[in-house]
Amino acid sequence: TVWSxxxxxxxxxxxxxHFGKQGVWEARHDRPYHVVGSDAAGVIVxxxxxxxxxxxxDHVVASPAYVDxxxxxxxxxxxxxxxxxAWGFETNFGxxxxxxxxxxxxxxxxxxxxxxEEAACNTLCAGTAYRMLVGEHGVRIKQGDVVLIWGATGGLGGYAVQFVKNGGGIPVGVVSSERKACILRALGCDVIIDRNELGFDDYDPDDGEKTVEIGKRLGxxxxxxxxxxxxxxxxxVGKSTFGISVFVVRRGGAVVTCGSSTGYDHRYLWMKLKRIIGSHIANLDEEWELEFRTLRGLARRTGPFV
Structure with a gap:
């Protein structure tokens, strides 16, 4: 990799x-060279x-997930x-x-x-997009769902468009050129939005008013x-789009991410599959459950507040 x-x-x-310290077999990976790469197809020899x-x-394809x-x-x-x-990134012999x-x-x-070649290039990007959108650990899109996809012609985005479309949803792709728009049309993307028409030219993600302005225009x-x-x-994409994503998604909707190519580093969110959950007040059922617990002495009516 470039990092290497x-x-x-x-x-x-x-x-x-670090991997080499986990055991005798793993120690073989700690070499003065690193064979990288996480996409592969081949024959078992x-x-x-x-x-x-x-x-x-046997003819096989490799999953990039290296699990214990x-x-x-x-x-x-x-x-x-x-x-x-990640096989071939955090391990050797990729x-x-x-x-x-x-x-x-x-x-x-x-x-x-x-x-x-086709078989070898599927598992990393396609698998990531599948988990994010379709799998039980992702947002689990269903028929009729509208899904906004940033970078819709990238390795991840292109698969995201297909999974949404083939699952009965409505993919909305954002691209930055007519050439990329043509690719989306070939994929059957229902709605194609030119990023250049949204006002990104002088956009500073730290400018809250501008974020809302672009979010409203996109919405x-x-x-x-x-x-x-x-x-x-x-x-x-990360910082340059994340605030807009949070603004434009519907009430109760979901923003799903697997990485960031701009701005802040949130690897400890996606690498460890953590969740950030938006919450506001409580519904009536939750309030009743709260009172039930209060009556049983499981919650104080007044706290030891200063």
Whole structure:
């Protein structure tokens, strides 16, 4: 990776050193070189003695999620394990080589109708977008949902458009050029918005008034084209769009993110799958439940406030 070559913002060899301390097998990853890459497809040429469900010669695709199957949380959701890593980034022996090494738990049968190149490029971006929008741990879009997608022709955004469209939703893609708009039309995107028409030229994300101004302009366009505010916003751009995403999504809607290419670093939000939940007062049922607990002495009527 660029990080490995520049040693900025940190050398990825630090990941290998940390991983190598976890056990004898893991220690083999701590080398003075780093074979990177997290997307791969290929043929199994050798198997470890503990592999049961695969055979030499099988055509497979690699999952980039490197999980520890001895962690209890992994059995509910592999991404929730404390030792879950990105293969070929936080481990060695990644995809950019003639031969690679991976765990059996990473293997997926290669779709026979895809070329090797097509099969190899799907799992990282497509899997990320699928979890964010479709999987039970994401926003779980349904038929008729309007989803605003920033960077809609990128690796993540392009898959997001397809998942929303094929799931019966209404994708709203934001792009910055006519060439990219043509790509969205080919993907069947229902609504295409030119970012240049929103007023981003002199936009400072720290300017609250400007954020609201752009958010209102974007919201009017989306309501005009779809009849409603978006149920969800797919945002991996970061600071330059996040405030607008929060403003434009409908009441009770969701903003889902997996990274940030601009502004603040919120890796500890998405890498550890944490949630930020917006909350306001309480509904009547919640107030009744509160009073029930107060009557039972589980909540004080007055607190020890100063």
């Amino acid at each position: 070559a520049m040693f900025e913002p940190l050398p990825t060899f630090r990941f290998l050193e 050798r198997l470890g003695s503990g592999v049961r469900h695969w055979q030499i010669g 199957d001895q962690e209890p949380g992994t059995h509910a959701d592999g991404m929730m394990g404390n030792r879950q890593l 995809a950019l080589a003639h031969y690679t090494i991976m765990r059996a738990s990473q293997l997926i049968p290669k779709p026979p109708h895809l070329t090797w 009017r366009i989306i309501r005009r084209e779809t009849g409603t505010d978006p149920h969800a916003v797919f945002d991996y």
